Amino acid sequence: MIDLRSDTFTKPLPNMQKAMWAAEVGDDVFGEDPTINKLEAKAAEMFGMEAAVFCPSGTMTNQIAIKTHTVPGQEVICHEYSHVYNYEGGGIAFNSSCQVRPLAGPRGKLEPDTVAAALQNPLDHHAATSRLVVLENTTNKGGGACYDLEAIDGIRAITQEKGLGLHLDGARLWNALIATGQTPEDYGQRFDSISVCLSKGLGCPVGSLLLGSKDFIHQARFIRKKLGGAMRQAGYLAAAGIFALDHHIERLAEDHEKAQMLAKALEESPWIAKVEPVETNIIIFNVKEDRSIEEFNNALRSKGVLHIDMGQGKQRFVSHHDVSFEQIQTVVETLKNLA
Numbered sequence: 001m002i003d004l005r006s007d008t009f010t011k012p013l014p015n016m017q018k019a020m021w022a023a024e025v026g027d028d029v030f031g032e033d034p035t036i037n038k039l040e041a042k043a044a045e046m047f048g049m050e051a052a053v054f055c056p057s058g059t060m061t062n063q064i065a066i067k068t069h070t071v072p073g074q075e076v077i078c079h080e081y082s083h084v085y086n087y088e089g090g091g092i093a094f095n096s097s098c099q100v101r102p103l104a105g106p107r108g109k110l111e112p113d114t115v116a117a118a119l120q121n122p123l124d125h126h127a128a129t130s131r132l133v134v135l136e137n138t139t140n141k142g143g144g145a146c147y148d149l150e151a152i153d154g155i156r157a158i159t160q161e162k163g164l165g166l167h168l169d170g171a172r173l174w175n176a177l178i179a180t181g182q183t184p185e186d187y188g189q190r191f192d193s194i195s196v197c198l199s200k201g202l203g204c205p206v207g208s209l210l211l212g213s214k215d216f217i218h219q220a221r222f223i224r225k226k227l228g229g230a231m232r233q234a235g236y237l238a239a240a241g242i243f244a245l246d247h248h249i250e251r252l253a254e255d256h257e258k259a260q261m262l263a264k265a266l267e268e269s270p271w272i273a274k275v276e277p278v279e280t281n282i283i284i285f286n287v288k289e290d291r292s293i294e295e296f297n298n299a300l301r302s303k304g305v306l307h308i309d310m311g312q313g314k315q316r317f318v319s320h321h322d323v324s325f326e327q328i329q330t331v332v333e334t335l336k337n338l339a
């Protein structure tokens with residue numbers, strides 16, 4: 001199989017597995033897992049933030065962050081394509097009893113003017129209080145697009161002036177750092193809280209981190225416990241995270257190279273109406289309306305190529321470590337031969 005459905009399909013490599021089994025572990029609910037403590041401290045230091053907490057998934061780190069920032073009845077501002085709004089099971093309503101104000105913007109990104117225009121008047125008791133802005137970087141449904149720091153600064157100025165929190169869903173922030181040359185500190189300085197995934201392009205089997213101030217992470221641990229996300233000897237998983245932070249970030253450049261190869265082949269195919277600009281490892285494209293999507297999918301399937309339909313005609317390829325350059329070449333040839 002050539003699995004282009006998601007970078008979540010990456011499996012731990014032998015040397016990561018070795019690091020996992022060698023981990024020193026303890027009961028993390030008692031704060032006694034040295035490997036988890038080490039991973040949390042390492043991540044906090046990378047971002048120049050005070051503290052971090054290890055969680056089973058990026059959905060949980062986002063949901064904990066939103067719960068920690070808000071009280072019921074407030075409003076969370078995010079992009080209409082965002083993961084927190086579309087792909088977390090209605091978690092904002094379920095966990096935080098907040099309402100969502102989804103906004104439009106290019107390629108999954110919010111813009112300062114749109115955010116400013118969406119803020120409720122804090123003195124108007126008819127309105128839900130605007131409390132939190134969530135940005136996503138890279139954008140998922142937006143096609144792996146990256147924010148530039150100026151746009152973030154524009155939004156940051158608004159949240160600071162109005163006293164709102166600013167959370168980053170950085171599930172694939174690593175890809176943005178590699179594509180743009182930005183640093184973790186650039187983000188640590190700008191956000192009140194940041195969620196990052198270890199289980200996507202970085203290749204860990206499980207795990208995400210939530211970063212923030214000491215007080216924020218202290219509160220977040222109460223929520224993690226309530227959600228059942230406090231684990232015991234999970235240092236085996238944290239060891240994979242430490243290994244990934246040390247060895248797998250630079251490697252993402254290869255995934256971006258693979259994505260460019262796929263994008264080029266798609267652009268040259270008479271079957272494809274549109275390929276969105278590729279900045280990282282996500283390729284979103286549309287099959288021409290007068291062509292059959294079934295036929296296109298069957299041609300790919302016959303070569304063992306799997307991908308995802310994102311709705312509204314959007315098809316998605318995601319490149320990652322477990323699809324080799326050779327396999328990418330097979331996909332390129334398959335697209336070429338698709339008459």
Ligand SMILES: *Cc1c(COP(=O)(O)O)cnc(C)c1O
Binds near residue numbers: 058060084138171199
């Ligand atoms: C994958 C992803 C998450 C978290 O997903 P989990 O599967 O819960 O780890 C969050 N945000 C974005 C943008 C993602 O792509």
